[in-house]
Each structure stands twice: as structure tokens, then as C-alpha cells.
Amino acid sequence: MDLRFSPAEEAFRRELVAWLSVEVPKVGPPPDKDDWDGRRKFDLAWQRRLFDGGFAGIDWPKDVGGRGASPVEQMIYLSESEKAHAPYVGVNFVGLLHAGPTIATLGTTEQKNRYLPEILMGNEVWCQGFSEPSAGSDLAALETKAIRDGDEYVVSGQKIWTSHAQVADLCELLVRTSKEGPKHKGITWLIMDMRSPGIEVRPLKTIGGSTEFSEVFLNEVRIPIENRVGKENEGWKVAMVTFSFERGTAFLSDLIRSRELLKSLVQLSSIPGKSGKAKWESDALRQQVGLLSGELDGLWSLTRRNISQASKDGVPGIGGSVFKLYYSELRQRISDLAIKVLGQRLMSYDGFGDPVATEHVEAYIYSISMTIAAGTSQVQRNIIAERILGLPKESL
Amino acid sequence: MNLDLTHEEIEFSQTVEDICKRNFAIDQLRASKGTINRLAWNVLGDSGVFGLCAPESISGLGLPISYAIVVCETMGRFLVPKPVIDSISLAPHVREVLSGAWICSVTSESDGLVVVEHYSDIDALALYRSKGLELIDFADLDVIGAQIPLDPLCPVGRLEDIPTGRVICKGAELTDFIYRHEILRSAYLVGIASQVLELAVQYAKSRNQFSRPIGSFQAIKHLLADGLVRAELARAQLYVAGVTFDEPECGNLERAVYSAKLLATQAAVTNSRTAIQVFGGMGFTWEVDVHLFLKRALLVSGGLVSSEECCELLAGSFYEESLSD
Ligand SMILES: Cc1cc2nc3c(=O)[nH]c(=O)nc-3n(C[C@H](O)[C@H](O)[C@H](O)COP(=O)(O)OP(=O)(O)OC[C@H]3O[C@@H](n4cnc5c(N)ncnc54)[C@H](O)[C@@H]3O)c2cc1C
Numbered sequence: 001m002d003l004r005f006s007p008a009e010e011a012f013r014r015e016l017v018a019w020l021s022v023e024v025p026k027v028g029p030p031p032d033k034d035d036w037d038g039r040r041k042f043d044l045a046w047q048r049r050l051f052d053g054g055f056a057g058i059d060w061p062k063d064v065g066g067r068g069a070s071p072v073e074q075m076i077y078l079s080e081s082e083k084a085h086a087p088y089v090g091v092n093f094v095g096l097l098h099a100g101p102t103i104a105t106l107g108t109t110e111q112k113n114r115y116l117p118e119i120l121m122g123n124e125v126w127c128q129g130f131s132e133p134s135a136g137s138d139l140a141a142l143e144t145k146a147i148r149d150g151d152e153y154v155v156s157g158q159k160i161w162t163s164h165a166q167v168a169d170l171c172e173l174l175v176r177t178s179k180e181g182p183k184h185k186g187i188t189w190l191i192m193d194m195r196s197p198g199i200e201v202r203p204l205k206t207i208g209g210s211t212e213f214s215e216v217f218l219n220e221v222r223i224p225i226e227n228r229v230g231k232e233n234e235g236w237k238v239a240m241v242t243f244s245f246e247r248g249t250a251f252l253s254d255l256i257r258s259r260e261l262l263k264s265l266v267q268l269s270s271i272p273g274k275s276g277k278a279k280w281e282s283d284a285l286r287q288q289v290g291l292l293s294g295e296l297d298g299l300w301s302l303t304r305r306n307i308s309q310a311s312k313d314g315v316p317g318i319g320g321s322v323f324k325l326y327y328s329e330l331r332q333r334i335s336d337l338a339i340k341v342l343g344q345r346l347m348s349y350d351g352f353g354d355p356v357a358t359e360h361v362e363a364y365i366y367s368i369s370m371t372i373a374a375g376t377s378q379v380q381r382n383i384i385a386e387r388i389l390g391l392p393k394e395s396l
Numbered sequence: 397m398n399l400d401l402t403h404e405e406i407e408f409s410q411t412v413e414d415i416c417k418r419n420f421a422i423d424q425l426r427a428s429k430g431t432i433n434r435l436a437w438n439v440l441g442d443s444g445v446f447g448l449c450a451p452e453s454i455s456g457l458g459l460p461i462s463y464a465i466v467v468c469e470t471m472g473r474f475l476v477p478k479p480v481i482d483s484i485s486l487a488p489h490v491r492e493v494l495s496g497a498w499i500c501s502v503t504s505e506s507d508g509l510v511v512v513e514h515y516s517d518i519d520a521l522a523l524y525r526s527k528g529l530e531l532i533d534f535a536d537l538d539v540i541g542a543q544i545p546l547d548p549l550c551p552v553g554r555l556e557d558i559p560t561g562r563v564i565c566k567g568a569e570l571t572d573f574i575y576r577h578e579i580l581r582s583a584y585l586v587g588i589a590s591q592v593l594e595l596a597v598q599y600a601k602s603r604n605q606f607s608r609p610i611g612s613f614q615a616i617k618h619l620l621a622d623g624l625v626r627a628e629l630a631r632a633q634l635y636v637a638g639v640t641f642d643e644p645e646c647g648n649l650e651r652a653v654y655s656a657k658l659l660a661t662q663a664a665v666t667n668s669r670t671a672i673q674v675f676g677g678m679g680f681t682w683e684v685d686v687h688l689f690l691k692r693a694l695l696v697s698g699g700l701v702s703s704e705e706c707c708e709l710l711a712g713s714f715y716e717e718s719l720s721d
Contacts, residue, residue: 001399001462003639003646009397072397263718270719280715287704290711294633294655301632305399312400319628326625378614384624385617389597392612
């Protein structure tokens, strides 16, 4: 066992750090969270910078324009970017972390040539049209139907919780192409142009008050068959590949960010209050911080262990579910601590004029979605129990 | 960067597992009533286990601590008497322990007590004090044995008065000893956490209620899934602590060790509790082994640094990290 980077990895790290130190200061202030045009421009501009600097698609294969780097280098990339306060992946999330890697793995040559460079160069934004009103955790129950008409699919139905739909150019879409046999054997994975006629996007307001996700109504939308990834009725297998990328290293920047949040809480709690006593003097609070910081250490170690296994096996393993489950719940416990530390400042989004408090109020609200999005905690526990521990399926 | 076990480490741990199967099976341990079987102990000694961390210059094996880690994980799985951890960590300082001729137990004063484990089997006691680690000969010990020890396979007593022993390490060497000892305790605890989870999973697959295996109920599944997550988190941190011990420039050794101890303690104690719940009434019986794991987890999680102290130490270092930004 060893924790050192190889000389090549270390060289990569140094090159990246030097590049970030020049490029990050050039980035302007981030747009308001409801300024969607601004957000799209901001996130794509950063992606373009990465592309020009040779840092786009670090772990994508070379033949599709990526850097072909190892999972360890991807880890270095994510952690150094976060340390340098580089912009977050933002609206490029689905393109870079879901759709792109899926097409790179299972797409045809034409599909790779058409879509991948546009993602890497920061020209096109993707969204994920998987969930439906009656198909959430039970995703395979999805009903949006696609009927073959010559060399097109005609698609009708409804998607929901589609993050960033209002600024997306393309959508990775799961549709039903067959009602025969088991439900997961009649699903197909399609690429949908968001400008096609028949698409209506209705933004939904989240509990944070912004419009992160939308309902997407599809009324006889025509999608050419060459936009299909994988075979007809084999879209479930394609989606499994998508998920394995999602639960791989996608949360690594969040983990580093959590450490920053906890540090900031320590700073806040060490400021003496009216009575002259700082909250940090409380044994209970200090021990809570000690424990949380130890758990963050543990998650960082688990990430490194998962990555060292992925380097050996080539695909992100089941370790992703283990990480996601613990991480999302830990993040909420950090937020619970924030409530204690912020006190009344929690009651206003502007922290009554304290920008540090604002950050924690937003983090608190955001953390609530973490045990729901990308597979709920209950579903992760089912996955771990059945696929890792081999416990029998529930008899319904 | 690599956190996988090597072929050699896996092979070594299998050898040790075979020894445990033959010499420390749970029925043998129960029959011994907590007396350490010297013959079995010598078999362990002959395998080189005690010398894993001791330098070659004093006829140890001088291997990376990862070997001792996988060995102690196995020891935890089998509930091998706890002085095995003490022997491996003391061997660099006490020759008689290295050969297996002596059995020693490591303890410290806390809550006004000095508890001595396996007091009728040990040849000497290693007492941790802030100024150094002292070795006290058995003859100088005045132990009052407990009538009923919590862990039935580990007799305990308390020292009536505390004699002064021979300082066997201090200063930087002492810090080194504490880290090594706490890492090996963590390894033993991770072994307990995994083994007890395994017992509960097997039971959940085979026990039927409402005409189906209880393991098909989500309430049970989710308890067990959490157990797996706790054990994996603790193991990952344990391995990182081990690597950092061998190469301190790779990280913050103090943090790595205390995080490992804290997570391993939680995994071992909570997984044992979970297992009892999964076993139902059977879990509350003397006959089913699960309680033995819980009791051993409580014993081993004590050590030179308690969970509370781990939290305080981690909080302190995190405080410095936070304010230096
Ligand atoms: C912020 C955010 C962004 C999202 N972005 C996208 C996106 O871009 N694209 C997309 O397609 N989807 C997206 N989603 C949807 C997300 O994947 C679903 O919300 C999630 O899978 C849960 O589905 P559901 O909301 O229908 O809840 P349900 O499945 O109805 O679950 C409700 C409750 O029942 C529990 N439950 C359900 N089934 C089981 C079971 N078998 N065992 C135990 N408990 C169960 C759940 O754990 C949950 O607590 C997003 C969600 C959020 C919160």
C-alpha cells in the first residue's frame, strides 16, 4: 500500500496547479442562481478554458478528445480545482459526468464524433431525462413511450426533476419501446435535441427558492433512430453504465467542499459571543466537530480506496454506493451543526448581512436534496444489502 | 497511490487464519474460560507474528505495519486473546515478548483505575504513563481480580497500588508506540466489525419468519447495509493510518490514527449491537457468540486513548487547521 503519487501523476499535478493559478483569477464573479443565461455562459466559458488549457475530459479516452488520464489523475484534477476555488462543473454536469462517458463507452463512431467534442469544448449543455412522475426510485417503471415511424421515434410522455433543462441543448432520454416482458427489458436510451418541436419545459421551484429542475412535457417529439445509444430495448443496460459513472468520483469536489464548510463553522464558533464565551468552549460542540472531522477523514480514505480499486478494475465499483450513502448523511449532520452555530442568523438568507452565514444557509437547504437525488438513501441501502451482502430480494 | 493489499500480505494473513482456525476456534476459547493456552501462543510466536513490527536487528521481521494490520484484523475476527495486540506492539521493546516466551498486557490509568487484563497469565504489565511506558514484573503486581469480568474470555483485575516499573520507551519512541498500538487496536476492531456483520448476514439469510427469510425485510437489510458502510469506512481509514505510520510525510499521522480508532470503535461496537438485534432473542443468549464480540469490542476500544479523547484530539487539530486558513 502506498499513498504517494507516481512521478507522472506528480508532474500532472504541478502542471495543473500552475495552470489554475493563472486561469482562476481571470474568472469573474459567478452569476445569480436564477440568472440561467448567465449561469450557462459562466459554466461553458470555464469548460472552454479547460479545453484550451488541455484539461477537458481528464479521464475520457484519448481517441474521443480526452486526456486519457488515470482515475488517480482525475482525483488530483478534482481536488486541486476545488482547492484553487475553480468554478464547479455546474450545467456541464450531465454532459461531462453522465452522457459523455456513456457515449464514449457505448456510442457509435458517428455519435462520438458528433457529441463528445461539443461537450469538451463547452459548446453544448446536456440534461438527464430519466425520472418521471410515476417512475422515481422505480425508474424501470417509466412510461414515456416511443413509437417507431420509419427512421424516427415519435416520443410522448412526461419527465420530471430534469435539472438544468431550461438551458440544455440535448437530453439523455429513457423511453419505453416495449411493454412485453420484464419492465426493464423494454427501455431505450435516446439522445434528444431540446429544440425539437413538441417539447415544453416548465421550471419547478425548489425549497431553496430557485428553479434548479423542471418538468419536461413531450408531445410527439421526433427523434431520429441514429440518436439511439445501444440497441432498442437495451437502454437499461446503457443506463447502468451511466449510473456507474455518476456514483464514481462525482462527489469528490463536494467532499472537499464539506471540509471547508466544517472549517468555516469552527471559525464562526470560535468568535466569543455576548457573554464573552465562544461556542467552541462547549465540550459537546467540540467533540461533535472532532467526530465529524474524523468521519470526513474516513470518507477521503474511502475515496482513495475506491479509486485505487477502480484503477485496477477499469470501472468504478460498487464502492460508490457505500460512499454516497455515508457522505450524503454526514453532510446533513454537518448542516445540523450549522444550525447550532448560526443561531438566529439562520433565519435570513443573507445571514443578516453576514455572507459566511449565507453560505451555510444555502448549504443547509442543498444538503437536504442529497439523500434524495441520484438514488435515495433507502435505495442505496437496498443496493448494498442485495448486491454486496447478497440478502434476498423483498417478496412483494 | 494504492490501497489494496499485496499478494504477500494476503498470503500471510491466510497463514495466520489457518493457525487461528486450529488453535483459537471459538469452542476452544470458550472452553479455556479466558486462560491463555501457552501452546497455542507458541504456535503464533513460531509463525513470526509477534515480531512483525520489530526490526530485523533484534530478530524481528521488520515488515511494513500493513502486515500487522491484516494479522490483527484476523485476530479480531477470531477473538484471539487481546494480548496478541500488546505483544505485536511491544515486541520492538521487549525481547521476551517477541519470542512468545512472555505474555504482556498493555494498560493505562484512567478513571482512577488501572485495569489489568489476563492478570493470571501475564509475565509483565506495560503501563502507559505520560512520562514513559513502564514495564512492571508480574511479581511486583498486586492485583485484585474482578469476580465477574464483563468479557467472560478476558479476566480482569485492578491494581491495588501502582508500583514503579522500568521505563522501556519514552519521547518520540513513546509516541511511535502509542500510534502503533492504537492502529493495531483499530485493526482488531475492524476485524470484529466485519465478523459480527458476517454472522448477522448469515443468520438473516437462514432465519425465516412470516414464511420468508428475515433478511428480505428492509428494516433488517438497512441495519446490515449500515453495518457494511461503517466497516468499510473504518477499514479504509485504517489502511490510510497504516501507510501514514510507515511514511509520515504522506499525511497527518496523528489525525489519521485517531480517526481510524474512532471509526473502528464505532464500527465494532455498533455492528455488534446491530447483530444482536438481528439475532432477536437468540442474540441475547450466552450460547450465541455475538455478545462475546460486543464485549471484546468494548474492551479493545478503551486503550491508551478513549473515544472521547480521540474526538478532543481531532477537534484540536481541526481547529488549528481551520484557523490557519
Ligand atoms: C435536486 C434533485 C435533482 C434531480 N435531478 C434529476 C435529473 O436531472 N434527472 C432525473 O432524471 N432525475 C433527477 N432527480 C430525480 C431523482 O433521481 C429522484 O427524485 C429520486 O430517484 C427519487 O425518486 P422520487 O422523487 O420519485 O421518489 P420516490 O421514488 O417516490 O420515493 C419516495 C420515498 O419512498 C422511498 N422509497 C421508494 N422506493 C423504495 C423502496 N423500494 N424501498 C424503500 N424505500 C423506497 C424513497 O427512499 C423516498 O424516501 C433529481 C432529484 C433531486 C432532488
